[in-house]
Amino acid sequence: MAKISLRFPKITFWRVVLLMILSAGFYATVLRFTKGLGGTTNLSAQFPWGIWIGFDVLCGVALAAGGFSISAVVYIFHIEKYRPIVRPAILTAFLGYSLACVGLMFDLGRPYNIWHPLIMWNPHSVMFEVGWCVTLYTTVLMLEFSPLVLEKLPWQRPYKIVKSITIPLVILGVLLSTMHQSSLGTLYLIVPHRLHPLWYSPLLPVFFFISAIALGCAMTIFESYLSLRAFRKHLDFHLLTKLGAVGAVTLLVYLVIRVMDMQSRGVLSLAFQPTYEGRMFLAEMLLGVIAPIILLFIPRIRNNQFGLFASALMIVLGFVMNRINVAITGMDQSSGVHYFPSWTELAITASIVTAGFIMFGLAVKYLDVFPPEDMKEIAQGKRAELPALAAFRSPLWSATTLAFVLVVIVLGGTAALSYDGIRRRLPVVALSEGSGSVDVSRGLAELKMPGPIKIKMGKTSPGQCVFSHARHVDQKNPNCSTCHSGLFRMLPTTADIAPDRKMTNCGTCHDGVKAVSVRKEDRCDACHAKS
């Protein structure tokens, strides 16, 4: 186990960047909890869920896809070859869930009540189910992850207990997380009137589930490439290639069902219309579904390190685009506002992601996430560099070059499509008030004004004062709010109006300018009866 050193950490470029992001996030956090959501986010009643739900929660939770896919493969299907990637996958899943929970703490208006769904049940609510799944699965992931910490402790008992319940935990974990992936889609089933038909479908839970499996494959490949450089000994490249093929087939199934579903709902043509939603949809499908399928179905690219890595990256990006399209793009038209996250929303999101990377790094350093003997070799410089970087040294006309060119085309195309889409975003049009004056003749015919109201007489009153609605109201265009908006009560009988010495009731208008003043004592008989 590495020693925890107390030296001041070296100042490097990336450390400065991370520190800057975290400081901005900290400042944004202070603002969030002092000024409220209104003062710090661009959320509104028209757009109540923004990037914290669309990215932090929907995508953070999806990071767990690698965790449940790989642990199912190893523990339930007993395909032992994949065992070396179980631990990093579980770690990523655990971090993903923790970070989604942190994101929720920012998004919830009353985060201190986050435990309420555990005791206040409403089984009809998808959010209730999501709440339970998040709680249970975070616990399961913590237990699944705990051996890494427990094995470092001198006492072996807890370690043995956790080890002995691994299989039930894995089964529970797979059930909970698959349920959860699909219920994030179910969340949006109840908004057919809000979500654009390109994304709204009765099959949303199915789409969320299938795409999460494809993402699970992609995330595993992606992680292996970024941090598992030691793995060539334990995990041969062939395994990742296979995983890529599984991901491609899953995506193909996803693509076919999605297209068939759109065809049957008659909205396929919407995808090709030159609208904001149409372009964003095409970009999502091109980048995240069609391109990786094609790339992964070409054996030369699939078997090429860079090709596989790039395809996996596209699946991940496409997945993020899909979730953001469901949560944000698809809501744009119906909401009547154009939502874009504020800097605080972005800073907090960036900080959460940064914290995730830092925690992953710390876990790799102090716990046996990867086989310890390999870590030692990396430290001694005996291991090769990142395969993704090494791939650039391959000959000019190779699968790498082919993959690279295709990736550039797809990324460029996606960017162009998205830009074109944003350009086509329709301006918000307010409903017409109509021109001229409103014909209120029918209403006026029915108009019944309240009868005369006797004002309570003071001791020095020169005579009874009676208020007449008929005399005060414009019969052609009555406006009750002139007086009944803070000035006079309307609901209880208005009998008890006190004499207005402070000029706050009648005196507001009877000030001598707008109407006869209540102060002008020579004109008392304007309102008071002569006794």
Next chain:
Amino acid sequence: MDTQTVTKKGLLFDTTLCIGCGACYGACKERNKLPRTNENFLRDNLSADTFTVVNRRNNRFVRRMCMHCNEPTCVSVCPVGALVKSEQGPVSYDASKCMGCRYCVQACPFGVPQYEWDDPITPRVRKCDLCRDRVAAGLATACATVCPTGATKFGNRDELTAEAEARIRANPGRYVNHVYGVAEVGGTSVLLLSDVPFATLGYRTDLLQAPLPHLTWNVLHKLPTVVSIGGVLMSGIWWITKRREEVKKAEREAHSTEKGTN
């Protein structure tokens, strides 16, 4: 059964009778002790401090407020049951349960629930509660009590439905032949009559005619089945693959001992 024991209350709003006087707006503010939010009430919008508005749309005055759906989407989506539909019809909110997820704001087909966005610690969801306490005490809602023309009328929902249909029948050609709220999202406690298309007044006419909560419940009620089948299936696969490994191992050992004896 419920309908026999408790009469469902409701409101009927007839745009052709509304003169835009703002009495309902003022009475609502008064009853709910809400601060003034706009100098001109006709330009006001629903907000955390405004539960009903009268707006001018397509040369008519039209009210907006909570529709108090028969099967409310907001009640169905609330994970903690902070929103409740009472038997008489009002949909009301309990801030002490709320965790502020705003799923109700997101899901309401009429865009009614509002939020106290500027409160950092104890924000509430805000909306009309059909004067729940007044209605329970046998009174009409504040807005209906003060309406001087009868444009907003309080009563039993089925009687109001019948009256709305009777008004359409009695004056053929005056109204759009539809009582808004009878069938929209499974029916609402607030019913609307108009002489111009409802869509031009800002009321959506593309809503489902069935309650929206069915959309999610159709999926949710299958979950226990999915979980049990999934659990059994995975345990089974685990057992089979484990057994296969064991058999393979035993065979290998038997093979090697055979070799050893040879």
